[in-house]
Amino acid sequence: MDTQASTQSPALSAVILSGGKSSRMGRPKALLPFDDKPLIAHLVERLSQRFSDIVVVAAPDQTLPSLPVTLVHDAVAHQGPVGGIYYGLRAIRGPAAFVTSCDAPFLQLPLIDYLVSQLTHNGRGYDVVVPVWQDRLQPLHAVYRRRVIPHLQEQLATQRLRPVYLYDTVPTRTVPAAEIKRFDPEGLSFLNMNTQEDYQAALAHWRTLSAPISCTVELFGVARLTAHTPRVPLTLAAEATLGDALTVLGVACPALLGSVLSADDTGYTSLRNGYACNINGKDFVRDAHTRLRAGDSLLILSSDAGG
Amino acid sequence: MYGFHGRLLHIDLTTQSYTWQDIAASRLTAVLGGVGLGAALLYDYAPARVEPLSAENPLIFTSAPLVGTGLTTTAKYAVVTKSPLTGFIADSLSSSFFALELKRVGVDALVITGAAEQPTYLQITDAGVEFRAAAHLMGLSAQDTAERVRYTVRTEEEAEVRVAAIGRAGENLVRFATLSNEGRHAGRGGVGAVFGAKKLKAVALRGQRRVAVADTEAVEKIAVTLRERSVGPHTAKYREIGTVANLAVFDRLGSLPTYNFQNVPFAQAEALSGESFITNGFSQTHGCAACTIRCERLFQSLSGEAQRLEYETLFALGPMCGIEEPDAVLQAARLCDQYGLDTISTGGTIAWAAECADKGLWPELRATGLSFGNAEAILALIADIAHRRGAGALLAEGSRQAATHLGVEAEGFAMQVKGMELPGYEPRSLKTMALGLAVSPRGACHNRSGAYEADFSGHVDRLQADAGRGALVAASEDFSAVLDSLIVCKFLRKCFDDFYAEAAQLMSAVTGWEYTAADLRQVGERINTLKKLFNLREGWQPEDDWLPPRLLEEPLSSGVVQGVSLTPDELRLMIQSYYAARGWNEQGLVGEEKKRAVGL
Numbered sequence A: 001m002d003t004q005a006s007t008q009s010p011a012l013s014a015v016i017l018s019g020g021k022s023s024r025m026g027r028p029k030a031l032l033p034f035d036d037k038p039l040i041a042h043l044v045e046r047l048s049q050r051f052s053d054i055v056v057v058a059a060p061d062q063t064l065p066s067l068p069v070t071l072v073h074d075a076v077a078h079q080g081p082v083g084g085i086y087y088g089l090r091a092i093r094g095p096a097a098f099v100t101s102c103d104a105p106f107l108q109l110p111l112i113d114y115l116v117s118q119l120t121h122n123g124r125g126y127d128v129v130v131p132v133w134q135d136r137l138q139p140l141h142a143v144y145r146r147r148v149i150p151h152l153q154e155q156l157a158t159q160r161l162r163p164v165y166l167y168d169t170v171p172t173r174t175v176p177a178a179e180i181k182r183f184d185p186e187g188l189s190f191l192n193m194n195t196q197e198d199y200q201a202a203l204a205h206w207r208t209l210s211a212p213i214s215c216t217v218e219l220f221g222v223a224r225l226t227a228h229t230p231r232v233p234l235t236l237a238a239e240a241t242l243g244d245a246l247t248v249l250g251v252a253c254p255a256l257l258g259s260v261l262s263a264d265d266t267g268y269t270s271l272r273n274g275y276a277c278n279i280n281g282k283d284f285v286r287d288a289h290t291r292l293r294a295g296d297s298l299l300i301l302s303s304d305a306g307g
Numbered sequence B: 001m002y003g004f005h006g007r008l009l010h011i012d013l014t015t016q017s018y019t020w021q022d023i024a025a026s027r028l029t030a031v032l033g034g035v036g037l038g039a040a041l042l043y044d045y046a047p048a049r050v051e052p053l054s055a056e057n058p059l060i061f062t063s064a065p066l067v068g069t070g071l072t073t074t075a076k077y078a079v080v081t082k083s084p085l086t087g088f089i090a091d092s093l094s095s096s097f098f099a100l101e102l103k104r105v106g107v108d109a110l111v112i113t114g115a116a117e118q119p120t121y122l123q124i125t126d127a128g129v130e131f132r133a134a135a136h137l138m139g140l141s142a143q144d145t146a147e148r149v150r151y152t153v154r155t156e157e158e159a160e161v162r163v164a165a166i167g168r169a170g171e172n173l174v175r176f177a178t179l180s181n182e183g184r185h186a187g188r189g190g191v192g193a194v195f196g197a198k199k200l201k202a203v204a205l206r207g208q209r210r211v212a213v214a215d216t217e218a219v220e221k222i223a224v225t226l227r228e229r230s231v232g233p234h235t236a237k238y239r240e241i242g243t244v245a246n247l248a249v250f251d252r253l254g255s256l257p258t259y260n261f262q263n264v265p266f267a268q269a270e271a272l273s274g275e276s277f278i279t280n281g282f283s284q285t286h287g288c289a290a291c292t293i294r295c296e297r298l299f300q301s302l303s304g305e306a307q308r309l310e311y312e313t314l315f316a317l318g319p320m321c322g323i324e325e326p327d328a329v330l331q332a333a334r335l336c337d338q339y340g341l342d343t344i345s346t347g348g349t350i351a352w353a354a355e356c357a358d359k360g361l362w363p364e365l366r367a368t369g370l371s372f373g374n375a376e377a378i379l380a381l382i383a384d385i386a387h388r389r390g391a392g393a394l395l396a397e398g399s400r401q402a403a404t405h406l407g408v409e410a411e412g413f414a415m416q417v418k419g420m421e422l423p424g425y426e427p428r429s430l431k432t433m434a435l436g437l438a439v440s441p442r443g444a445c446h447n448r449s450g451a452y453e454a455d456f457s458g459h460v461d462r463l464q465a466d467a468g469r470g471a472l473v474a475a476s477e478d479f480s481a482v483l484d485s486l487i488v489c490k491f492l493r494k495c496f497d498d499f500y501a502e503a504a505q506l507m508s509a510v511t512g513w514e515y516t517a518a519d520l521r522q523v524g525e526r527i528n529t530l531k532k533l534f535n536l537r538e539g540w541q542p543e544d545d546w547l548p549p550r551l552l553e554e555p556l557s558s559g560v561v562q563g564v565s566l567t568p569d570e571l572r573l574m575i576q577s578y579y580a581a582r583g584w585n586e587q588g589l590v591g592e593e594k595k596r597a598v599g600l
Ligand code: SF4
Pocket: B073, B074, B095, B238, B286, B287, B288, B291, B292, B293, B294, B295, B296, B489, B490, B491, B492
């Protein structure tokens, strides 16, 4: 999926919290260099592939490089994530925002797309979508609707600074690891850095990590008529499988769900009976675990070739 | 008897007489109806080595046990004869109200032998047969013939007749002429020419007889389930676009033959795609009687007329002839329907002629302007074929026979098997289909087996041949033989969970005879063995199960399948695996033991 994917309508926002303490790191995490560029600049670059409205929440006295974002400052320093989310949501233009910390170098756009799509799940609307990774809620890699602002304000006033209080109050969709693994099998999205050692390890991984891959889905027949497009570009996590691609396709083209694709309770998506998939016009593939390569074209067609 | 009438009507055109004859229950159990019963009757009624366009060649219409039960997609009939195009069995299906009426006439089959002296049409009711003069119908299209026959009825009752007729091509003995009713065609193999040779213009039917089923409640229950399944995802392609949906995807897969199988892909595939037709020119949805799928699509031509279009027609009159304009394809399809020409053979034969013209092998033809993509010249040639005018006279013989007049080079690119032009499935990139086309009893046929299904399944490598394909093709042929003999439309085939078990249940409920899944499997094998035995009797030789030289000598040279080829050794390997799967010997001959094993 690329920037014009249908899930970004109406336009949603992203919030990067950069005002947290960096005491163990000894220097601001937002400015840690990766490929000679501060990490926050990488984050803004990546998120701007999806979000036209990006808000960075900095500490009251923090200076940051010039970035194409809306910059706001915590009015009161160090109120934890709840404070950052609160100030960030107040500044967004859209109805909801994906919120991340500034020290997560390996954000995966397909996962973010998926989390955003889960604001509505099984016909129910949610105010928060928060993933659970290694049995822990991940409030700083989550999606919040703007309308939770009063609840956050109340939490700040009563000094209840743990995000979980919010989740107990408003409709919250927790996304289990099984679903996350479809998009980010190793949970790289949740890797953040607190110490110099963490930074060095992340840097090493940064260098070895292959970039996300781009693939194209080509739709034929009923699939094309249903989606109203012959082609859907997808950005997938490196090492993505056919099952991952179909899941991301379902998010990009929700019209295909039900007719051509079917999603299980966890959002994992497969082709319905009656449809087949071919890679690059050559091999027909049936196994959802088939690995995709950058540049692959996935053809979705009727499995009945009778004429 | 339930499900069947247990009798046939034998009509002799020469003596203008008819008799009803019983058909033994044991025979019906063994071969069902449709194509199975047709093949069995053909074996009996055709004198060995009969000349297809002689009076002696029987023309056989068969009904089937499921016809008239109200089960979705079952309003079908078969026409079986010895093909003037191939010299082997021709078993074509058509459908709709004519099929329902055939069953109401109170017979399981019509066997028409002899030949009339003057143009004739048959008016058949459950009371008997009238031989009526048809001079006033000559030259009319099948549709106009049907209207005229209904218009000139003598009683109110007759106004309800259902008519199957031939057009000018059949009258002129074009070897790939069709028989048509209600816009549907018994298309392949030239049954229309056999009509023409008998001076038979049309058959009009009107009947009142109903056949009871043994267990109404059980049949109704199955009917409800099948109706529900028939509108599920398996048939979405047929319900929402029609078979024209094949074109764009086949092109993308390197499986759409173009320019007389000279190469793939086709530059204008998008413009000719079913998706474009639906979006830009959709006119109407039609379906056969009693069908819940309704796969027929009519598209608007620039002249404002609605024209029915199927994938095979689109392929044969489009990319195969190098035609890029959607409207030109619609016009060509309209002409073929009007004259009663099989569109696949017409397109295949013209594409061959265009290549001859291109290569300078037929200078007179080149002088007419015929070349790939010249729509005007191609439309004119369609009319010439139907009238047997000029070069059309030779082309009316089909590409195989025409090529023998032009020499070895031209024979090498006559894209036919057993004389029947190939359908729109590129054998080099669909290896199972390549085998299916080579061994099919009626010639290059995509209907009497669905061999391509394996290639599209992901279970086999469609680009590589192997010895597993024989069993797949044999199984697919047997499956199709049962479908075509029950009869159930092939577009319903994926709506069964366990086809043989469900079909056995259905047949038991309809006929009251106990069928098992194994019985029906054997019926499928028996019918295919019977077809083979007929072909053997008519002179089949091992070299008849083969593909045109082009497919075995020229690799595909561009697109996703660039470099993909099919070698003679690969084809031989697959053919041997097919004979082995069938239990035939290495020469493809059927032994006595095998005949006994399948109950023949
Ligand atoms: S699916 Fe199409 S061909 Fe088959 S019975 Fe229905 S309308 Fe006729």
